[in-house]
Amino acid sequence: MTIFTKIVNGSGAVPSGRLLAFGMWLRNHQVLVRRLQWAVVGIYAILLIVPVLMPLPGLASHIWNNVTVFAQFVFWGIWWPGVLVSMLLFGRLWCGLLCPEGALTEFASRHGRGRAIPRWVRWPGWPFVAFVLTTVYGQMISVYQYPAPVLLILGGSTLGAMIVGYLYGRNKRVWCRYLCPVNGVFGVLAKLAPMHYGVDRAKWDLNAATHSHEHRFNCAPLVAVKNMESPSPCHMCGRCSGFHDAVALQSRSPNDEIVRLSGRTATIWDSLLIITGLMGVAIGAFEWSSSPWFVEIKQMLAMALVNHNIIWPLQATLPWWILTNYAALNDVLTVLDGAVLLGYIAATALVLSVLISIPLKLACRVTRSRGGQPFFHLSHALIPLAASGVILGLSAQTVTLLRADGFALAWVPMARLALLIAATTWSWWLGTSILVRKDGGAVQKVAASLLFALALVAPVYAWVLMFWIW
Ligand code: SF4
Numbered sequence: 001m002t003i004f005t006k007i008v009n010g011s012g013a014v015p016s017g018r019l020l021a022f023g024m025w026l027r028n029h030q031v032l033v034r035r036l037q038w039a040v041v042g043i044y045a046i047l048l049i050v051p052v053l054m055p056l057p058g059l060a061s062h063i064w065n066n067v068t069v070f071a072q073f074v075f076w077g078i079w080w081p082g083v084l085v086s087m088l089l090f091g092r093l094w095c096g097l098l099c100p101e102g103a104l105t106e107f108a109s110r111h112g113r114g115r116a117i118p119r120w121v122r123w124p125g126w127p128f129v130a131f132v133l134t135t136v137y138g139q140m141i142s143v144y145q146y147p148a149p150v151l152l153i154l155g156g157s158t159l160g161a162m163i164v165g166y167l168y169g170r171n172k173r174v175w176c177r178y179l180c181p182v183n184g185v186f187g188v189l190a191k192l193a194p195m196h197y198g199v200d201r202a203k204w205d206l207n208a209a210t211h212s213h214e215h216r217f218n219c220a221p222l223v224a225v226k227n228m229e230s231p232s233p234c235h236m237c238g239r240c241s242g243f244h245d246a247v248a249l250q251s252r253s254p255n256d257e258i259v260r261l262s263g264r265t266a267t268i269w270d271s272l273l274i275i276t277g278l279m280g281v282a283i284g285a286f287e288w289s290s291s292p293w294f295v296e297i298k299q300m301l302a303m304a305l306v307n308h309n310i311i312w313p314l315q316a317t318l319p320w321w322i323l324t325n326y327a328a329l330n331d332v333l334t335v336l337d338g339a340v341l342l343g344y345i346a347a348t349a350l351v352l353s354v355l356i357s358i359p360l361k362l363a364c365r366v367t368r369s370r371g372g373q374p375f376f377h378l379s380h381a382l383i384p385l386a387a388s389g390v391i392l393g394l395s396a397q398t399v400t401l402l403r404a405d406g407f408a409l410a411w412v413p414m415a416r417l418a419l420l421i422a423a424t425t426w427s428w429w430l431g432t433s434i435l436v437r438k439d440g441g442a443v444q445k446v447a448a449s450l451l452f453a454l455a456l457v458a459p460v461y462a463w464v465l466m467f468w469i470w
């Protein structure tokens with residue numbers, strides 16, 4: 001295999017020896033990768049099913065002596081934050097190498113009906129809609145706290161992955177490409193990854209005729225590899241590595257895709273996922289339980305209902321799979337609680353979306369960028385802050401669980417502050433880098449950069465409220 005020496009995709013990245021070799025190693029060890037995936041499927045199944053069969057943990061239960069608390073810590077304290085961080089470091093390597101749902105859907109597809117993918121599955125709004133629905137539903141049934149909701153949400157998603165795999169495609173991951181609730185989030189975060197499978201188009205075309213007997217590869221998540229520019233849909237499985245001597249795992253600038261490529265590729269669904277999903281719905285979902293506003297609104301509504309002699313919303317409860325209902329543990333949400341919860345998340349998403357979008361739109365105006373595309377492009381610059389938010393939110397679970405078990409974590413507030421400052425600065429830098437490439441003089445560009453900075457204020461303040469004020 002030739003080591004490429006030319007610049008690939010105009011990104012300024014040159015395949016480095018070790019990464020390139022790792023990509024080739026992955027291609028040549030797919031059997032090992034598959035065994036690894038089945039091992040993860042086994043661990044995943046144990047963590048998902050065993051806690052449901054056990055009694056709910058009591059006050060004396062700890063990570064080290066109770067399987068339910070242990071599974072809770074592994075899923076929400078290590079697994080999910082770890083997967084999100086891995087997206088930023090390695091792209092979607094998790095999806096291609098370790099994800100149990102990916103392995104199961106591909107397995108089902110290998111032995112399934114192999115039907116054509118219907119149009120409704122290809123709808124580009126699924127990543128946003130599926131993320132919002134799963135996030136909100138998870139809060140309604142307290143997915144971070146109890147094992148049955150975990151089985152319902154994660155197990156339901158896995159079942160969906162297997163059914164879709166069985167029905168559509170052959171040896172493919174149709175679920176992962178179109179319907180997985182975190183596909184959109186993973187794709188967005190992977191845009192910052194400092195590595196990707198770069199494709200040398202000229203070499204591909206040149207070698208296509210002479211390498212006609214070369215091994216064929218199966219790209220399970222249905223990426224058009226020849227034209228691949230972004231690692232967003234790529235599961236980094238390595239199967240295409242070295243194809244036509246034109247595909248190689250290589251390093252790249254983590255800023256390059258957002259500043260340069262997103263100008264062409266960003267869509268309205270990306271903007272909705274980043275602004276309304278990751279910076280709106282997710283913030284509302286993470287902070288409602290610690291918000292004094294939530295309590296005040298609930299009390300206000302309760303008083304109003306009592307004054308009008310409408311008592312049932314304060315007393316009525318629903319089954320646990322609709323709204324949290326664990327009477328034995330004194331943890332029950334009434335219909336009123338549920339309504340305020342939904343209203344709180346919706347209001348947070350709306351207010352943050354407006355407070356972020358208006359300065360972004362004004363920044364586009366100032367640089368005379370018309371139409372939706374410049375706005376969609378600029379919203380990609382928010383990805384570092386959006387990513388740090390979900391990582392901070394999920395790691396709050398890690399901290400809560402560890403503190404409950406007596407670990408002193410005095411360094412955590414400083415670490416959170418450092419991450420928030422770094423992510424905000426990175427987002428501002430990306431936004432400014434996009435804006436300075438637009439039309440207009442220095443004054444307009446400085447004004448646009450300041451407007452972009454203004455868009456960062458509301459989400460940062462929301463995290464400050466949650467971690468330092470409430
Ligand atoms: S493009 Fe497809 S085959 Fe190539 S590494 Fe990505 S997921 Fe694997």
